[in-house]
Amino acid sequence: MIAEEIKQLFLDYFKQAGHTIVPSSPLAPQNDPTLLFTNAGMVQFKQVFLGQSRRAYHKAASAQKCIRAGGKHNDLENVGHTARHHTFFEMLGNFSFGDYFKEQAIELAWEFLVQKLHLPPDKLWVTVYQDDDEASRLWRERIGVPSERIARFGEKDNFWSMGDIGPCGPCSEVMIDQGAEVGCGRESCRIGCDCDRYLELWNLVFMQFERDSAGKITPLPKPSIDTGMGLERITAVVQGVRSNFESDLFTPIIKATTELAEFDPPGYQDYKPSLNVIADHIRALTFIIADGVMPSNEGRGYVMRRILRRAARHGKKLGLQKPYLYRLSGTVVDLMRSGYPELEDNRLFAAKVIKLEEERFSDTLNQGLGILEEVIAEAREKGLRAVGGDKVFRLYDTHGFPLDLTREILEENELSLDEQGFEAAMQAQKDQSRAARVDVGPSQILPAYQELANSGITTVTSGCEEFPPQFKPEGLAQGKSLEDFPRYSNILGIIQRGRLAEEAKEIGQPVELVIKETCFYAEKGGQVTDTGQIKNDRGAALQVTIVKEVRSGLVVHVGTLKQGSFRLGDEVKLYVDWGRRLSIARNHTATHLLQAALRRVLGEHVRQAGSLVAPDRLRFDFTHLSALSDRELARAEELVNEYIWDNYPVSTTQTSLKEALQRGVIALFEDKYEDRVRLVAIGRNAASVSAELCGGTHVGATGNIGWFKIGSESGVAAGIRRIEAYTGQGAYRYLKQKEDTLAEISSILKAPVSETVTRLEQLLHTSKEQEREIERLQAYQVKAEAEGILGDVQEVCGVKILAATVSSRSTEQLRMLGDNLRDRLGSGAVVLGMEAGGKAVFLAMVTKDLISRLPANKLAARAAKLAGGGGGGRPDIAQAGGKYPEKIKDAINQSPRIA
Secondary structure, three states: OOHHHHHHHHHHHHHHOOOEEOOOOOOOOOOOOOOOOOOOHHHHHHHHHOOOOOOOOOEEEEEEEEEOEEOOEEOHHHOOOOOOOOOEEEEEEEEEOOOOOHHHHHHHHHHHHHHHOOOOHHHEEEEEEOOOHHHHHHHHHHHOOOHHHEEEEOHHHHEEEOOOOEEEEEEEEEEEEOOHHHOOOOOOOOOOOOOOOEEEEEEEEEEEEEEOOOOOEEEEEEEEEEEEEEHHHHHHHHOOOOOHHHOOOOHHHHHHHHHHHOOOHHHHHHHHHHHHHHHHHHHHHHHHHHOOOOOOOOHHHHHHHHHHHHHHHHHHHOOOOOOOHHHHHHHHHHHHOOOOHHHHHOHHHHHHHHHHHHHHHHHHHHHHHHHHHHHHHHHHHOOOOEEOHHHHHHHHHHOOOOHHHHHHHHHHOOOEEOHHHHHHHHHHHHHHHHHHOOOOOOOOOOHHHHHHHHOOOOOEEOOOOOOOHHHOHHHOOOOOOHHHOOEEEEEEEEEEOOEEEOEEOOOOOEEEEEEOEEOOOOOEOOEOOOOEEEEEOOOOEEEEEEEEEEEOOEEEEEEEEEEOOEEOOOEEEEEEOHHHHHHHHHHHHHHHHHHHHHHHHOOOOOOEEEEEEOOOOEEEEEEOOOOOOHHHHHHHHHHHHHHHHOOOEEEEEEEEHHHHHHOOOEOOOOOOOOOEEEEEEEOOOOOOOEEEEOOOOOOOEHHHHOOEEEEEEEEEEOOEEEEEEEEHHHHHHHHHHHHHHHHHHHHHHOOOHHHHHHHHHHHHHHHHHHHHHHHHHHHHHHHHHHHHHHHHOEEEOOEEEEEEEOOOOOHHHHHHHHHHHHHHHOOOEEEEEEEEOOEEEEEEEEOHHHOOOOOHHHHHHHHHHOOOOEEEEOOOEEEEEEOOHHHHHHHHHHHHHHO
């Protein structure tokens, strides 16, 4: 079977066993700062296992795309050197949320391996946790695995924890004996050996305990199951090959690489590690880009950049000097698009991103080689045999220069690397990053919120995206205020100073209220929170400034107590600021229109990469490789306004996630969606303008937006652009400000607004004429001054040296004088000194024939040192400074001796 058939067989098998098949979640996990990338199938179910979220089903199965190349789970350096390590892989898994437990999990796994994949049962071994007698008994009695093929291991190998606190439990691994010829050959080789003979296929985690902050373990009321089986490993086993890279998941990529490198298959073995690295890394890069991650110098983007540079370096080992990886990304798309349609959607964009990054790395490589040459020269000058680890780490970390290339070049120069110093610098950086990072896992929420959740308190959200009938955007009621449309509910929780309280009565102090049913929109998806007031019949009033969902189903209203007091159980009236909500709705619908317009103008690769929807403006970040031209911006703005003026209806419907994705709606890959989703469609027929999954507030028709105006376009990261724009009243205020500025310019120029451009052009023309005259006079002055200085030329060791003090001038004028003097010397060196801003300034220039004997940077630095300073530059031209201008003359007089 090919890999795709194995994956489908797995999903079909568990679907028949009553599991809901859940699509792979994005590689960039949402709302989990503890992870750079999704690294296991259970990541998307983490909150379910923690009891902080619920699903409509109790058992599930998935094929999850994963990355292990950053943070705690980093296999990057091992890729290419082993048969099993990968940066990108697919994890097959089945999960039970309090439904079945050990017995059924074990039976399901064994049946699939033996009856569906036809693996030989006499070659299968299992491991269990040393104290898990139940699992051992089930394997023996229910499955029939002989005792001699059941191995017990300790906590390190067979006990799983989600973190320092939270769910945990023993695990059981199914392994296959691949035969002595695959192993290490040692007499002591047995299960648990780190060679490839006993290969782990499937890990079954029995989540049956919870560990508290004191380390105490207590049984969970509803034990759960979390399993994982790597598709790459099981495919290699089923296909009877000894390395994952020999399976059909990788061989087409390796073949395409050898064709690019133009060497025959017999040469494969010589380049096997490099070919494996490239095949693995291009899969990771293609998937990462398809999920909206772009190369950068931090976080996920930095990991992506490291993967690409490592692959590019291995390409050079194959003789591929020009960018080539981008051509392989299409091979990955062709191989895997059936399971991941986002690959096809981003085919061209991924290739462009990779090519651009390859070209940038070529420049980095050249820059790094120059720095490394300086480091080597310094080591030789000092008679060292090893280069300091801190210097190499700086080259590796700051400039992205590959460590293996550094080692190779050092060896060629008969130098070694101070490995201990490098590791120390690496660890110091890790410690610094760890100290700067705030780990806020999903289980770490305010104790008061946890207490409310544990007591079963939840908030019903109703009308958070709606407007009262009399206050709809389609026919906005005049003279209405937020006081006219209250909602009624009851207080379920009061929090002050982070603790639960029975009553809130301190005027002017922050208060948090949990209401049974709320119509306030809690901040999410880039849309800011609703504001308004909460009141009771005793005259109490809370000015609500923030509404937030602190965990699934628990909404908190944060504000300042203006008057009176609130008590638990109080009936309250909720007043949303409807005017503010309308302004937010205009901007939110406009972001959907803007994305539709940008996709028409720039291409289908455009995808939202972040947003802010506020009452006064909107901000839209999107994937695109270059700045937009004035014409592209104008066309996008024109399209959005056409959509507005056509007054398209905006409809919201509830549907299943699967059905929505099949209809081709736009979904944000970094967002997490429940099984039921809200579809916002704009147009007079299905998705005629836009169709997106969105939970935000929108107007009823595009005409209610009024007007759309782009304020600015800029870059925020590599491949990420940002547009800031305005609608409705915000657009009016923005243009009024521009109009006022234009009126002020008109007043200063003493010209009507209609003539300001002509007047400015006249002034600029006059200014340029004056600049040219100034330059001509400066050149004449320089020439005249040079005539007077040339008489000071001295000859030192057969070389002309001209050292002189000159009057104060700009740096540009000083360089003009230096150029003139150097050119007139023909062969020689010029050292000039002057005072500027109360400090000494020195300029040294040397003709090209002398720079190896008399470098300008050393001349300038030595002269500046006599004036209490220093500096440097290039061997042909250098500038330096000093603190004591009174010593300029002495430094200039000493210059021939220095030379």
